[in-house]
Every structure is written in C-alpha cells, then in structure tokens.
Amino acid sequence: MIDHMYQSIPAALPAEEEQRLAALSRYSIMDTPVDPLFDQLTTIGASLFHAPLCLITLIGKNRQFIESSFGAEMREASRDDSFCGHLLLETETMVVLDATTDVRFARNPHVLGESHVRFYAGAPLLSSDGYKIGTFCIFDFVARTEFADSDRKSLSRFASLTSNLLEQRIVAMELAHSQEQLRVAAEHANEILESTLDSIVLFNHDWEITFQNENANRFTDARGDVLGRNLWRAFPEALGTPFERHLRRAARERVRIDFEDFYPGSNTWFKVSIHPATNGLVVFFRDVTAAHALQSATRLKEERYRLATPSLRDGIWDWEVQTGKAFFSASWQQILGLPAVEHFGDIAHWFDRFHPKDALRRDREGAILASGHDSDFEGEYRIAHADGTWHWMRSRGNIVRNQDGAIIRMTGSMSDITEYRCVDPLTGLHTRSCLLEHLEYRLDAESPRNKTFALIKIGMHHFKHINDSFGHREGDRILVEIARRLQETLAGNSIQDGFSPSGTNRIVAPADDFTSLSVVARMRGVVFAILLGGVRDVEDVVTYANLLQVILSAPVESEGQTLSVTARIGIVMCQRDYTSAERIVEDADVAMHQAKDAESETPIVFQADMRERTQRRLELESDLRSAVTEQQLLLHYQPKVILSTGQISGFEALVRWRHPTRGMISPAEFIPNAENNGLIVEIGQWTLEEAMRQLQSWTEAGIVTSSTNMAVNLSTRQFQDRTLLEAIRRVLEERSSVAANLTLEVTESALIGNMELAKQKLDALRGLGVRLDLDDFGTGYSSLHYLHRLPFHSLKIDQSFVRSLEESEESLAIARSIIQLGASLNMCVIAEGVETAQQRDRLIGLGCRYGQGYFFSKPLPAAQMEKLLRDRQNS
DSSP states (O other): OOOOOOOOOOOOOOOOOHHHHHHHHHOOOOOOOOOOOHHHHHHHHHHEEEEEEEEEEEEEESEEEEEEEEOOOSSEETTTTSSSSTTSSSSSSESSSOOGGOOTTOOOOHHSSTOOEEEEEEEEEEEESEEEEEEEEESSSSSOOOOOOOHHHHHHHHHHHHHHHHEEEEEEGHHHHHHHHHHHHHHHHHHHHHSSSSSSEEEETTBEEEEHHHHHHHHHGOOOOOOOSSSHOOOGGGGSSSSHHHHHHHHHHHEEEEEEEEEETTTEEEEEEEEEEEEEEEEEEEEOOHHHHHHHHHHHHHHHHHHOOOSSOOOOEETTTTTEEEOOOOHHHTTSSSSSSSSEEEEEHHHHHOOOHHHHHHHHHHHHHHSSOOSSSEEEEEOOOSSSSSEEEEEEEEEETTTSSSSEEEEEEEEHHHHHHHBTTTOOOOOHHHHHHHHHHHHHHOOOGGOEEEEEEEETHHHHHHHHOOHHHHHHHHHHHHHHHHHHSSSSHHHHHHTTTTSSSSOOHHHHHHHOOOOEEEEETTEEEEEEEESSSSHHHHHHHHHEEEEETTTTEEETTOOOOOOEEEEEEOOOTTTOHHHHHHHHHHHHHHHTTTTOOOOEOOHHHHHHHHHHHHHHHHHHHHHHHOOOEEEEEEEOOOOOEEEEEEEEEEEEEEEEEEEEEEEHHHHHHHHHHHHHHHHHHHHHHHHHHHHHHHHHTTSOOOTOOEEEEOOHHHHHHHTTHHHHHHHHHHGGGGGGGGGEEEEEESSSOOOHHHHHHHHHHHHHHHEEEEEETTOOOOOHHHTTOOOOSSSEEEEHOOOOOOOOHHHHHHHHHHHHHHHHTOOEEEEEOSHHHHHHHHHHHHTTTTOOOOOOOOOOOHHHHHHHHHHHHHO
C-alpha cells in the first residue's frame, strides 16, 4: 500500500474569484520575461528580512506564476500546493512561523520535500480596484519564533511597491503620475534601507560601489566619495583578507555568506552578511567590536578561573615575587613525585629543579616579562622528577603588576607533558626533541662507553606517491609498520646474531646494554633516526644500516597490492669534537640528503667536506635570490618546427642564469633549488612576462607571423600557487596583441595528488584563452582515465624516448603509442630532443607532425634567435 506522504490542503476559492481573475488578466503579465525592477525588490527584500527565498507571485486559476524570485529558479508552481493561495483568504499579511505545526501546511510537499520550507510571510498584491492578484512573500528553511509588527509593515510596503509597479503596465496615459510613484517608491525603499541598524553597500559586477546607506558612510568618510570607485582601489588593505575571500566566493558561486572577522582598515570587528544580487552583491555589515571585546574578556576570566582551579592533572602554584615566597598545591607536588601535600616555602623549591639549559632560558624569558606589559605567559621546561629523571612540564599563568608596571605576583598551573613531547602519537617512537635529549646525555656523560655511538638518519624515498595513490590513512599504516621494523632491529639477540652468526665478533654491546643505549625516533613526516649505542667502528654501523635497508625494502601488503618502500640512509659517527646534539643531527641530515641526491641505496657516511658542499648549496640559494632581484636571469628560445618542412611554428622559452662570478649556471642545478625554496613562482612569473614581451616585439617587427606561439613551462609549485590565474590574466591584458599565442607546458607530476582539482585549474586556464601542452608525457603517473577529460591541446614526447628511437624497440613502441593516443584524442603531438635526421624521419613515419631539438636549433638568446629568423627570411 502506498503511503501518501505529501497531502496538500488547497485553499478555498475567494468569494469574488471571477472578478479577481479578471483583474489579474488586465495586467497581461502572466508568462512574461523577468522585469529587472521586480528583481531589485526581491533582492533587497531577501537581504532586509535575512531570508534565503523572496518571491513576487501572481495567482491564476490553477497555477501560481512567479514573476520574480531571489534564491529559486522556478517560474511557476501548482496553486493547490502554494502557501500564497491561502493568503487570498486573509485580510492583511499572513505569517506562518513553523509550517510543520500548521495543519494547512504540515504535509505540504514544499515542507516535507527537498525544499524543507519552515517559515513563510506574505503580503497581498492589490489591483487598482482592490482585488488580490498575487503576493510579495519570503520563505526560510528554519522556523522562526517571531515576525515583528515593524517587519509586517515593511513587507506590506514591499507589496505596495510591487503593486504600484504592476499598475504602471496598464496606466500608460498617466506617465507623469507613474514617475512620481516610482520616486515615492524609491524614497520608501531608501527609508527602509536607512532605517536598519546595518550598514549596507551594493557592488556591481566590476566591483564598483553603486550604493551605500548613511550608516556605511561613517566608515568611508576618510576615503572621500567612494560611489562609483572600484572597491579594491578604494580599500587596498582589504586585499588578502577574509573579506576579499568571502566577497569573491559569493560573487563566483552566487551564494549567501555570513561571517565575523576583524578588519584592519578600521581596527574593527564586523559581522557581515553577503547576498548575491542581479547586478552584483549586497553587503550588510555591523560593528560588533564591543561585543567581541566582551566575549574575549569573558573567555579570559574563564581561563583564569580554570588555571586557579586544582585538577587531577594540573598542579597549582602561587608566587609572591617581591618576597620570593610560594605556594604549591598537593597535585603540583605529586606531579614531581613528591609527597602529595600542600607546600609553602621559597620559590627555590621549584627553580632549583630546572634543567640547567632551561634555567637560562627561563631567566631570559623572565627578564622579558619584567620589562613588558603582558598579563599572562606560557612556557615549557624540563624539571627534575623525584626518581632522578627529567620530565617536560608546561607552566602557564597570570601576572599581577603594580601601578608602575612591576610584577608583584604570578599564579598559574603546571602539567606534565613528557609523553606529549617525547612520544610520537602515530608510531609510538621517540620524538625529535627526545632524541636530542638522549644525544645531549651521551655528549655530557663521563663514561667512555656512552660516547661510542652513531646517529643513523633514514628518509623514506618517494613516499609521496604512496600517499597520493592510496591516501594518507594507508600511508600512516605503512609508517607504523616501518617503525615496528626499526624497533625490532634493537629488540634482542636475534637481530644481533644476524650480523655475526658465530657470535664471536659482535658489532654491538651485549643485548641489555644495546637496548638501553639505543633509541629509535621519528624526526618528522617520513624521516626516522636511530641512535645506535655500543658500536665499535664505522664498519659495524654500515653493516647494520645495510641490514636496515634489506628489512625496510621487504614488501608491505596494502589493499590487496604489494608495495615496496626504499630508504635513503645517512650515518654520523660520534667524534670527540662534537659538542652539540643539533650539529650531530644536522650532519646526519646532510649525509642522508647526499644519499637522496645520488639516488643511492647504499648508506652514506658523513664526511667533513659534505658540510662544505651543503654550504655551497645554501650559498647558491642565497645567490639565486639576488639573481631574481638583480636581473641576472635571461631567456633562451628554442624553435618548435613542422617536421616535414622545418617551418617554425613557435618557440619554447627556457630560463638561464648568468652568475656574476660563476658564469652560466645550469638549470639542472638551480631550478630544483628554486622549487624547494619557493623562488620558482617568482622566476616563473618573470619568465612568462619576458617571453610574452619578446614575442610581441618580434611580431610587431614582422620577424615572426601573428600565428607564432610562445610556450612557457609551469613548474609544479607554480601550477599549485593560488595567485597563478590572476598573474596570467594580468600578463595577457598587458600583451593583448599576442595573448592568443601563449602556450603553457604542464608536466604530469604537477597533476598528481588531486586530479579533479588539477582539472579545475586547467579549465580555468583554458578559459583565459591559453593553449595547454602536457610536457614529458610518458614519464609521469597521470591516469589515461583522466587524460581525455583534461583540456590539453598537445602531448610532448619526452626526449628520453626520442633519443633512443633507433636503438630501443621499447622507446619506439612508446613513441608510436603516444602519437596514436594523441590522434585518437584529437591532440597535437610534439617530439622533444630531435638531434638527427634519422630521428626526424622516423617520427614523420610514425605520424608525428611537430618537433624541437638540436637538429633544428639549440636554445639561443633573443639576439641570436632574431638573427637566425632574419637570415631565414632573407634566404
């Protein structure tokens, strides 16, 4: 049996239904296009009443026609299901605070269906002879508790304004009177806008300020007359703030956005409501600085009360600074392993327990507090526990000062955070800070046995691909498995005996000493470290590290697939000249990165010259920053040609660096450095601007044709930068005469991770009129399932396949497949690295039309390329 969930209760027909319908027909407005005047009323009405839906409806015999709507796409609905039909039976406005409790609407499809209507308020539209022909109404998806008399009057005013506008359609002979009515209507609308406590500003689609009420004028007096000015030029400090982000999202997605945030331009907290309008946005905002300050004060009082309240986990202390006397609660005592009784005494009861290095930091921070005006503080320190170990403590509290600003009292709480500081929550291994403490202990220890140790740094190689392919949850599960394997290597004799089956030449101390002297830690992300104690010489450590490599490379089962991970390992042997734990960690990191750079699965032992090479790399990074600002970069241009004719169809712009003392530096050396430190975004933008400038210059000089394109590479970091679209749009506007000739080359690696997000970015770039090429195709990891959906114009065959066309059947097969794939997807195919006539001819035979490489021309500076082009013209 079907359960009729929806059951509309149609309104009864008014007594004068025939006369009402006749009055409606005189307006000839049913099924007419939307009038912008009505849209303005519904937009303002929705904003004023904070309603997601605002409609102007006309009620016919069997249907309700929607003349204007804010927040809905529909143009008509059944009269039987409408709320407005019931309004025809009311004397004035009709308000339904909660539709689910009103018998007329409780089972209405608009209430129980996808619309989820809960609140309704409507006022009738009256014809000139007094018949109700429609409504001006608002809806909400949440029930309301009240709808004030002032709101009812305002709603009736909107209905009256709408009726007046309808009347103009049939009173053509009274045009002058109609204009006066419109003026009065505008005054009434203005009265409504000026009567609200909110400040109201309207923007058009070009971000020009088209209206602001008197309340809003108070915030812009210092800017002069802002009407007609661009918002971002009038208020440049709004750029980059949440205000800009929310405004642009509301304009882009056409959604209402409510938020509260601090605006630095006026040092004010605002509560803001943004509503899309037909011609732009309507923004309501209110100064809530005082309310926000009250909330902050309340939170501060609650925090102070919490700090002053003893708990099972926190210990309370109170220090009279001028006398040096202090109170410590029973829970404070218990945290340090002392008798759980309250203690009154000198502050030395606490300060004498500080770790020497932390005591120095505590004194420095205390001096800063004494000279400042802060009212609270927080710090983390190592404190001696009664059992002789160091425990990490977090202490926080409040400061009381006298009229001169001097500290007279401090009170607060202390909690033990040793586990938080020393245990990695994912793997259960030691943390980096805990490992440093162990290293410091080894360096400070008097026993020679404690100084026979090594630090092994282990970085998991290409682990990002696992996270991208299987998700971070699966990646975390594999990290836990790696941690387990590392711990097992220190678990006992079984591992040690694996080094020396005879047991006569152990490389480590006996099992109990080995375990107690060695520590496994997770340093960060996918980097681990082992402090290996009890070792005798570097050969022992290398043997152990090689065993680690074997153990870690054992396959891991994941979601029915077998995954393998590899590690890059760096080793530091403790030397007598080491005095800093941080220095040991840094040197191990240098060795590990040497292994990464060399793509070596063999452990690398740190040597002093490695530090020098690292220093040179850092110097290169510093010089690269100067290169960007001091115009040491330049572009070389390599032609792209039609293979069968050699005719130039375009160029690829390639950045070069002329160092003032080192000469030309290879891109292979400085580009990865720029990727790592973020400079690649600035370099990429400069490359784009300079390449387009050069193309425009050549085109205007007649050196190249107007159809010649210029290709610029987008790095992965640059492709992911949020300012990319705006930066490219600006360049295209500046070089409008050649804007259609820009090609952006994107590598497959830039698409890895979130293909849907990458597609959105690519679609947006194509929307600017930019051509897109997929660079180095065949070397990355992009899915063919996605390739046909991505808006690429061309595929570029990586030069590694082109160079081995004659020697490698595999490269030939890959090149053939890429060319066939391009043809099936209606994409051009460009071969990179063409160096011989044989390669050119083989590519032509495979159906490849375009190519580039040294066979045609190496990359040349602009002046040399210009000479080459002119020589071609003259030949």
